[in-house]
Amino acid sequence: MAGADPQRVLAEVFGYDEFRGDQEAIVRRVIAGGDAVVLMPTGGGKSLCYQIPAICREGTGIVLSPLVALMHDQVAALRLAGVRAAALNSSMDPGERQDVIRAYREGELDVLYLAPERLSAPGTVEMLQQGRVALFAIDEAHCVSQWGHDFRPDYLRLGELAEHWPDVPRIALTATATPETHREITERLRLDNAEHFVASFDRPNIRYRIEPKGQVRRQLLDFIRSEHPGEAGIVYALSRKRVEQTAAALAEAGVDAVPYHAGLPAEQRLRAQTRFLREDGVVVVATIAFGMGIDKPDVRFVAHIDLPKSVEGYYQETGRAGRDGLPSEAWLAYGLSDVVQQRQLIDMSDGDQQVRQNQLRHLHQMLALCEGIACRRVFLLEYFGETGAEPCGNCDVCLSPPRTWDATVPAQKLLSTVLRTAKERNRTYAAGQHIDVLRGVTSERVTHMRLDELSTWGIGGDLATHEWQAVVRHLLATGMLESQGEYGVLAPTQDAKPVLRGETTVLMREVPAPRRGGRSVGRGSAGGGSKRSAAAADLTPEQAEVFERLRQWRAAEAKEQGVPGYVVFSDATLAALAAHRPTQRAALTAIQGIGDVKLERYGDAVLAVLADA
Template sequence: MSDPALNILNDTFGYPSFRGFQQDVIAEVVAGRDALVLMPTGGGKSLCYQIPALIRGGTAVVVSPLIALMEDQINSLRELGIRADCLHSGMSPEDRQQVERELLMGDLDLLYVAPERLLTESMLRLLDQMQVALFAIDEAHCVSQWGHDFRPEYLQLHHLQERFPAVPRIALTATADKRTRQEIRARLGLQSARVFIDSFNRPNIFYRISQKKQGKQQLLKFLEKEHPEDSGIVYCLSRKKVEQTAEWLSQAGRKAIPYHAGLPPEQRKANQHRFIAEEGIIVVATIAFGMGIDKPDVRFVAHLDLPKSIEAYYQETGRGGRDGLPATAWMVYGLQDVVLLRQMQARSIASQQVQQVERQKLEAMLSLCEVTGCRRQVLLNYFDEPLDKPCGYCDLCLEPAEVWDGTEAAQKALSCIYRSGQSFGVAHLVDVLQGKQNDKVRRFGHDRLSTFGIGNELDQNGWRSVFRQLVARGYVNVDVDGHGALKLNDSCRSILKGNERIELRRDRYEPSTKYQKEYKEVGRVVVEEHDQQLWETLRQWRRSHAEEQSVPAYVIMNDKTLMELIKHRPTTHLELSRISGIGQHKLEKYGDDLLAVLGTVDVEIN
């Protein structure tokens, strides 16, 4: 007896087999039961509700937090021959009425809607008049007040259970630690739902973190050497820095556009559309950008500032390589980032309990940055998924960190903090250690301290590294009320007294010459020279169809499908149908065209 879910996967979506526990989730929802699904970005979460939507009678209602995301997914579904639409505030009354008519006639397989619209009385009355196949709550971590994407309107979604008790609900997210998972279940009334937790490992992402030293120049070098033509996202902490960085990259010859909540809505929408629709675009953004972005060919995600938590870092880096092809998660950070984030936390009006959790999250993020072993092991361990051995696919596995006995340097640094009165930031403390006779040092009489001039064995960057690592490891606190003054805490006593030794890592601002070739090859899609002509021809073919239909190029076919076409060189419709991502609808629509393109290029190559 044939499996309808597998048939839809093959014929409609063009995939040969399910991944992970997709099939089990689909069976659960098709049977009318609730589910909570944690699956990494690019892991195939959408299929977990899209396939049940096509099997169960009626229309599936998908709760989605962003209009751009809805439109993106709808374009992709229509290209597969699936009847999908949305209702949102940006639509004209005529368009809304048309969608409502289609709903009542049963002419839609999926309806995408924002949570605030879904819970209006008029929308609920409309749903009362139709057959609802299921409710899919996407980006379910938005319900968590502990999280970085909290959306108050998500808290009201538990009303769906009360009003539509017979309709199954599936909540989905890519990022949720144990605390957030518990909150999702409690707030959405999913205590009895079966929970599916996939691996958090994204094996195609190359993780890479360096110390910050002229961050924009470091970013430009990285882009020029490793991603000269690729699309990507650059995250910054402030709106001002977003705009400055986007302008700077544009002047350096890259197609870069800004995105943050302070831009006019029309400009935000236009910039997001450009990023989704065009190839080779870099968007420079605050964390307001990217939730649920479906663009599969983001080849790098860069952070010019330290994220607030590992959840935020994982969520943001997860926007790279959704198609399963290589992508780079690149970041630079410095002590100033830590000071700024701790000052922001101190100004928070959240409860003491929430602030304490936020501090713990930042400390975990710093541990990931300062680790001397495998980064992926630290990352996965945070999500309660221990990795037995080093991953072999992060910067510290590729080029191991150099460490040195920093005990004496740490003692000097701690003593300098203490003897100067615990009222000064790093720059002044370094001046004292290096014996600088400047106005500030003389004004405070710090040229008479016993620590004055005792630190000439390290240069300025070396001392900044020592102080940063002492802060990151919790030996030193940052005074968040002042100007980043450093203060000692009890945990540093054992170092000062000589009862504890400390190993510090040597900072690395860019790859050493020995490893530059390896860095250039990881995290990017490499097309062999003899396949280059076919690759460019297929991309041009895809681009022309995308422009003709006013959809992003990847909606026609993503990079992974193009790579399979190059690898297998199909010559018949049957062979084409075996290529991942080419379902029945695309085969009928593009089959002859594709075979002609493949045949033409083959003749030219041979």
């Protein structure tokens, strides 16, 4: 379709009536041969920004993506829409690779997916020079940032594309970039002449919830049972052992949960990913090795049972929920132990002092998000350089404003204890020992170190242990304390001095007592439940029944073709079909997501399902 109008391609190939936001400006910029840097949130439609120019320009659009495991589904989705697409990666046998290379050389492809590592392999540049390149799309471009949360060394070589193909437009795209990372993308990829398109990072359909960690598996199970029974979700944990234990606990409780981490056999990882992508209602428990580029639109929740390492990582991981624009949730439970664990990992890392300082800065920013008493969404937007946002009215802070209290005196007591143990006992301790001193808890260690002789011994008996832990977290988040060394010993910073002198007030949120088990009071069951799909939430009971019949048809069709259901049609498209009940093929084209190719392929079958319903 070289030379085709992009508006026509949007409608006939992808089934949409109009572009969203900056999409049209980006598409026309690249079609005209200009470079672009695109910062757009997950679910904002980044892929159309390079897929449509690849179709409209002469030659093949080369998409550089780190997501080898997902290329098959991305290619399958394009082919179902009538786009000539292929991938070239290490999972293919030599015969398949030669077929793809031949098709590229002969100009038979609109889009070709490559991993950045493949571009660095001997002979790849020469192979690409034997065909015609329409454009280069660099997806997940934040991976080029050496100070970011997801750095990949192979991305550093992508700047060389400007030398080999100086007249071919390049477009770099990401959903996660601070102003600093934005600058790195521009500089390292040599996009000095690019036009920059920065959309809002706001994801208004996602509700952010953060709560103190108690019995975290019970908290997680209650969250899934009460809020998202039978719905697809991702649970992130920090360690492989924790992933496997959590997945097993959820499965035992009736949740259709599977584990995923890099230490599992490749076959088991592929099976878990395939089930998650292609079946309804599967929950995957994973390390952050899972998820980048996940294109599943109906993920209804993302949960973290350990503190993420950075705000960028948290935003990208939570952004995998609600790509279809329907209501979704980001839930996080964290505690003081998370801070200690993260600090230990930083101290044991292989990086130099500058790298560790950067990791520590990320940790404190993440802790500041958790401990904050203002709108979560406003915090996130300001972090990514957007100012002036109003409170969202949809996060936990906005919906249930936390009660605050003046913690100046407890903060002074804690800081004084930290200083006295260092000065009078010539030792530094972790939070637990300081809290024991404040609460007057006697132990063999306390007696041996004569900590019960300190002047602050027992002066904090009015607060429970979990309340003192909250004070420690708050002082760490606000930079008055820092956690040092393998054991997370506490040390005051310069920012603590105004508090000790009584010049600064410490205002922090009240912390509820941690839950200690008990039965879930959630509605529905973990495995199925009666909660209606988010896409069908506004349908009448009769329409919802039609929607479920369409989902059953889609599941059978997707299974036969070996692709995820959303590749056939999204839930939003099925809901629109159920609501409008078209009776003729011509009327199907008015439904978002049904282009000419899908109309030809599925039109009669869809009309038959609607007629039977």
